[in-house]
Amino acid sequence: MKIFRSLIIVVLLQIYFSNAIAQELMTYSVPETYEMPPKLIPTGRKYWVSLPKDYGKTLNRYPLLFLFDGDEDYLKNLILADVDQLTRFGEMPPCIIVGILQRNRALDFGPLYAISSLPNSEKVNGDIFFKFIKEELTPTLERKYRTQPLKIAIGHSLGGLFLLNSFTKDPSFFNGIVAVSPALELGRDSILFANLENTLKSDLKKHTYFCWASGTEGVNEKAFRAGSQKLTEIFDKQPNKRFDFKFIDLPGRSHNLTPLYSMLGSMNFLFQRWNISAWYRELFAGKVRDPIKYYERRRVSMETLYGFNEDPTEDRIQNNIGKELFTAKKYGLALPYLKKAVDLNPEDSDFNADLSMAEEKSKKYSDALRSLQRALDHLAVKNEDYKEKSSKFKSDISRLELLIKQ
Template identity: 25%
Template sequence: MNKWFKFLYLPIFLLFTVGKAQEKLTIGEKHSIFSKVLNENREIWIHLPKTYTDTTINPAKYPVIYLLDGENNFEYFTGLTDFIARTPYADIPECIVVGIKNTERTRDLTPTKSQKKSPVNPTLTLFADSGGSENFVKFIQEELKPFIKKNYRTQEYSVLVGHSFGGLFAINTFLMHPDYFDAYVANDPSLWWDNKVTIARTNDYLEKYKKFPSQKSLYVSQADNEEQQKNWNSDMTQAIEEFKGIVEKNGSLNYKHSFFKGETHGTVSYPGNYEALKFIFKGFRTDIKQLAKNPKLLEEEYKKLSDKLGTEFIPSETYLNVVLKFMKSNDFKEAETYFINLKNKLYPKVR
């Protein structure tokens, strides 16, 4: 009897185990968009915030992050944004993440046509397919953004994130088309490109406009990788430092540079993106305990953030629910009444 029970138990156990294994965790969805500008199909990966489909709250609009090199960065980046946007510890608002998968990476992310010759074969031009960044940014601005806006609930605030050539692309877009995005993230950008053409463009921008736009944000990370000791890529290091010096002399821009000791060119994006998002949205997080003493502080802090970023931000309904629960459980009746009224004002019930 015991042996039969053991044989019978095993298949039943496996049946339930297999059934549970079929449940999937989904972090995004894939779309294919035909670009008339690039004359090719482009694959886009989209991650929606956890509250996007929550039917217990009013439909919200979300900032959009456009992530270059999507196939390399999408999986960790979406988890990162979800983690630092969770209530009540949110350092950033929940965001829609749009990962852009590469087809011809060098073509799309470099601003000029390379004339650099191979050191081992002078007849060979390196990066021969380069110089197509203007077409690529046109695709993003005129085709991809309208697609996202049409199909998703988006707020009028967008961030461009890139690494290496992607960082070069982000800075060049900031210089040539500063209004295309509200914030730019460049992780270990390849500013050595084409005899530091981007450094020249930075000086040209300042000569023409005198200062950078005050409500834009630019974050630049720099890797260590012992590259400076080995002189493996000193041109990159020198170019990033030169760019840093120019920007910091013109303090109107919301700018931050971070050097990550011990990080390589290939790993710096992870800590860089974490610090970048916290930097861009600095002032988003409020101390819930302080709100009990001064309920008006929440609106005051969001007003400061909105003025700094040039876009209106308001407390999410999810966060207000957390605040109300805290006030009620701790018997802060005056504060509770204040936040009930604030929630009704910002998120009126549909009758």
């Protein structure tokens, strides 16, 4: 009866999320599908990509978020919906989301020691598939899109097993790992557990965040539960200053429901130190006496923790620092920040208007006129305050033209 009830819930959730994604996402584009020609792997491999909606308007660079089992609709729609809302509210940075379609999960995800008896395991296995991700797919994505060094990966069941195995092969590749109900077995995966211990003893090149979840109901969760508990034992025994981990315990949850009940907590753990919304609250509360030092501290911290030499929301950060300096009447100091925001997002009407005000206060009237004209040109007609803003911009343009003539 419990299994039947769980299946009904999964079906209903799948219908719900399918309908939700059929509607327009708030912050991400509808996924587009592509295919990699065969090379390392003997068959072509399809994947889909969903970009931040403002990708084409800005010069910001974004992390890559890989979703394995990207052909599973309930998982695909869950991730898209959760990431969309978390991005919208500033709980995680905007990412380039990449969903990978699996042809044979056992071969794609299985460590060679576990699947060596399967047909074609010498041609496709977890090690080769990881090499494909590293040497073919990722370089292709990095050439095509503006990316950051940060790479996040989400895998469920065998996908979680694959991510653990990949971490031991190259611990610096994925900086954020979410393994939901990883398909771990104590006896079979003793090699993997030993490799994990050895990896954590090493000097990790990058800070890595690892989060995993486990339920208690159903055949799969009961089979994999001990393996998930073994991970806690290993991580506690081998602490590493560049490795943060969190276990999400889901008593009463079955294998197919663990992604639903763990994803928000996982993303929150991965990005709790990024948390731009909390950072802005401090900035706007009037508690920050020196916005420049405040920004520099964050920039250094984000580069150390996430590899961001420029934040994926850098245009907004630069604009807001500039506005704080402008409010403090430090117009000369505000200018480079407001200018950087416009350079990163030249079509943002508000950024151009903010820059114009600082340029006018600095008596750079010709520059202020050009910035304000760009603000008017890029003002969206669909904005509720379009008439009010356009009228003000036109009035200010006339005033600046008179100042220039004097």
